Amino acid sequence: MVVAGCVAAVVLTGAVWVVTLRNLFRAALSLGLVLLGVAGLFILLEAEFLAFVQVLVYVGAILTLVVFAIMVTAKLEPPEAVAASRQSLPAAAASLGLFVVLVTATRPLLQARVASAEPVSLAAVGQQLVTTLVLPFEVISLVFVSVVVGAIVIATPRGPRSPE
């Protein structure tokens, strides 16, 4: 319980750093801290496969890609210090209102929980993936292919057209 509280505090601090830090590289590293903390929470929830997928995909692939993009576009930031954020007070009021709405909406769900719930087993996850949920499992491969092709088409610089 104490461990869970410490991990939750780390996640919350990292999340505050992600949205407020002026240096974007440090914000990306704080996002890495948040993602690792959430993976720790998944291990505490006895969903180990989800924790491994989170570390591999989120920290290993997405965060690396974000850091590469930050380095590539680093020379486009003006050398003088510019404001990192605008309109912080109305945005803070809006997100605080959203937080209140979300917590009051899920409060009855949490009070009516099952008395003794076992953790979800990996065998059950694998079984559902190839029997009940096989259609999304296959469709996501199509999504991956289209994302890779689309990203290459978007990011490729348009060279001068050669006369055919």
Place this chain on the structure above:
Amino acid sequence: MSSALFVPLAHALFCLGVYGILTRRHAIGILLSIELILNAAVLNFALFSRLFSHVAAQIFALFIIALAACEAVVGLAIVLSLARTAKTVFADGATLLKG
């Protein structure tokens, strides 16, 4: 059970991501906040899957992680294309269509 106490944490991560989208000027900063929002949704699904022993919720969390990867790839490709065209990386600097 302590997992019911982490649902407000997932809501707090979501609202911090919304705050980041509304205030950040850098395009990649906005993308970082979007990733924070998606991760908050993954945490929410994992928490409710643990609370109600629901298998499909955990599988949905896996699919959200996969789709977050796809969205990060396409978003960063758009940011790179924007940086090449408009010569700026701030979201309020792309004024090519402004009247």
